[in-house]
Amino acid sequence: MDPTHAGFVHTSWWFKHQPRKLRPKEKQFEPIELGWRMVRHPLPPQNLVYKLLGRHVETEICYKLPGLRIEEVHGDRHAVVGLTAITPITDEATEVHQIFWASSGWVAPLAPLLKPFMHTFLDQDRQVVVKQREGLVHKPRLMLINDADTQARWWMRVKDEWIAAQGEGRPFVNPLEPKTLRWRS
């Protein structure tokens, strides 16, 4: 999923309202072992998580092989870590697991209440992927847009390098370089 999809795909009343104005985003990225990360940066103070995690809330997101996304959000009082793992099961099916850890004890009892929201959220992504697959049957000309699709390109480069390194019996060498990406979301 490209970083701009949220405003178009996750349009529930409780997440992001439509229609909404697209805002320019600018984020720094750098290579890490087996992938890359969106460098730690502060969240805007009007964000809801500020109230829950304390002040000076910062976030960092890692993407790495074989199919992991790890987001850490730290405030001066609490922290939340979210892990998403994507596992292909067959040519037709992929399992998505999502796990959250929070430093504050009162979050765990709320999990049953939060789960339906997360399922709705993930299902919105799933529905788009299903539609995308239906479209791909007709072999359309695909267009990747800089910088929004750069991470999709990185994913392919990192994966290709992993496969090449395995085939040649040598260590994986991360082909990525630090980069600033800009998009609207």
Ligand SMILES: [Fe+2]
């Ligand atoms: Fe999504």
